[in-house]
Amino acid sequence: MMATRIVEPEAGPRSKRAAILAAAVDCFGETGFEATKWSTVAERVGIGQTALYHYFESKTHCLLTIMRLELQRSHDKFTEATADVADPVEALRAAVRAAYDVSDQEVLQMRILQNHMDLLSGPRKSKREEAERVAARQLVQLVERDWTNLLVRGMSQGAFPLRDAQLLGASVLGLIVSVWRWYRPSGPTPLSEVGELIEGACVRMVAT
Amino acid sequence: MMATRIVEPEAGPRSKRAAILAAAVDCFGETGFEATKWSTVAERVGIGQTALYHYFESKTHCLLTIMRLELQRSHDKFTEATADVADPVEALRAAVRAAYDVSDQEVLQMRILQNHMDLLSGPRKSKREEAERVAARQLVQLVERDWTNLLVRGMSQGAFPLRDAQLLGASVLGLIVSVWRWYRPSGPTPLSEVGELIEGACVRMVAT
DNA sequence: ACCTGAGCCAAATTCAATTCAGTTTGGATG
DNA sequence: CATCCAAACTGAATTGAATTTGGCTCAGGT
Structure with a gap:
């Protein structure tokens, strides 16, 4: 498959x-x-x-398409950002920075994605909707694997202490995307500042 | 007010x-x-x-009520768990453990809460809905303050390095609640295991 | 025996999403 | 040029879940 x-x-x-x-x-x-x-x-x-x-077959089909596109972008960006970084800690830092290197439009797309992640669990009635859902689901798993693999690499290489990489990966990812629930470009905190704090937090979570 | x-x-x-x-x-x-x-x-x-x-005035009114009740519970539980713990690190640990000390029913409520947090931003049309929304909004801020205050206390006491407590508090909270998006009681990972990993992660995030 | 309000229901209404039954349009084809 | 056709579009129904309407019922108090 x-x-x-x-x-x-x-x-x-x-x-x-x-x-x-x-x-x-x-x-x-x-x-x-x-x-x-x-x-x-x-x-x-x-x-x-x-x-x-x-x-679009329906309003929901449009939504699912937006979500899939954003997931595709996230995955591609992660891959690109970490491709030629050998040191696991630096790769982690690069990945986090890449996650927050987004346009205002992409902020909206991330918000939409986060707010409707639950749509991806149940099956859809119509063909094209279901196709988008399955594709998006698969991309979610890909992105989760991206982060998990990064951790596995770092652990086996001795850069990170050994822990449940699956769980820790999901947590790191959860921490990173949780920002999109509250962040507003018009808000008081610039995204760069948020990114820096989270970058540090991720490294400490994983590498201490 | x-x-x-x-x-x-x-x-x-x-x-x-x-x-x-x-x-x-x-x-x-x-x-x-x-x-x-x-x-x-x-x-x-x-x-x-x-x-x-x-x-209930509407389906949404019922939803908002569920969300408010869960927020109330979260806040009460945090307060109770940290009340008589002087050491900031231990208080943090206690708070995280309390966050995952929940029944299956409460897992569902947390999932519902997380999946519809965005409802709390815009105003509602009908009276009673709006009342619930405002109450819930206020509780969200209370819970955020709970965590932020815990961090502030730890920082001023020298137990945690100085960082933006607001931002870090939101991040810790975001990390903790991100679990409810994927956790299933029937899943392969027991909640206790999740809780332990997150507990450690939070401490490292904050205290290193 | 009567009154009242909480608790309940069947039927009618509403409103956004969606389907139906076509009509336009621009470019490719003969 | 005349014709065709698929993409692009439209106004008029239709649908279905949420909600409103207008009452009905029953238990406790007087």
């Missing part, structure tokens, strides 16, 4: 798919998924409500 | 309020809030769907 990376629909030159996703990220991220009317997204894009169904 | 602790409705002898809350916790916790039909909760309790409105 190979991980099947979903093929992004062809970018037809007149397609408003990207515009819809962008508008949806804004709405879902600021107003909340349940609270935003699907028709409002249509308005923002400048099309009728029913035109949305040309691109 | 004093925190106004909501007065729990009188427990009329025929009242099914508690039964509804219990059923709702089961449904919302296992199936998810959005996915469970309000009428299903009614069935479980053995009353008609519209009878629910005698006790």
Whole structure:
């Protein structure tokens, strides 16, 4: 059972798919998924409500797509950031820094992702929704493995004390993403400051 | 602006309020809030769907009530656990242990709480919903203060190195509650094991 | 015997999401 | 150029879960 990376629909030159996703990220991220009317997204894009169904099977299908894309990005970024860093502690630091090196748009996407992680547990009724859900689920596991492997490497190499890498990996990841629940770009604390504190915290958690 | 602790409705002898809350916790916790039909909760309790409105203004009002009750419990438990522990490190350990000393029912409530924390940001339309929301919001801040104060105490006492206590408090709390997103009583890892790992992680995060 | 309010229900209503039954449009094809 | 066709779109129903409406019932107090 190979991980099947979903093929992004062809970018037809007149397609408003990207515009819809962008508008949806804004709405879902600021107003909340349940609270935003699907028709409002249509308005923002400048099309009728029913035109949305040309691109997405449902409001939830759109949400799941946003979540999958963000997970894909997270995984890719982790991989890129740690690729050529040999020292486990430095790799950990690089991974954490990469996790907080995001645009305002991506902050919203992370918020959406965190707020609806529970959608990924149960199965969905319609085909395409279920496809996105399974893909997202798989990416979650990939990302968890990313962090766990980093710890395993560090432990076997003697850089980190031996502990349950699975559990510790999930915890580190949980700590990192917990920020997206409260962080606001407009808030008093700059993301860089948050990142630095968390980076230190992660290292101490793992490496002491 | 004093925190106004909501007065729990009188427990009329025929009242099914508690039964509804219990059923709702089961449904919302296992199936998810959005996915469970309000009428299903009614069935479980053995009353008609519209009878629910005698006790709660809306499905969301019930959810907010569950969240508030759980927050109240968390705060009370923290207070009790740390009350007579002078040493900051030991107090921290006690607080973490208390956080994971929960029944299966309470696990569900914590899951519900975490999955819908975002409801607390925006205002609600109806009176009683908004009252619960504000109360819950206030309790969140109380709990955050609980943890932050613990850290401040430890820092000023020289037990913990000086760091941004606000931020670190939020992070510790974030780490602790992140467990409720994935933990299942039926899962392979016993909660005691999780608690021990997190306890150690928190101490290292804060005290190193 | 009567009154009152908590507790309850069946039927009607609402409103956002979704489906239906097509209509437009731009580019490729003959 | 005329034609075709798939992508893109639309206004008018439909659906379904949450909620509102308008009463009914029963237990305890007077």
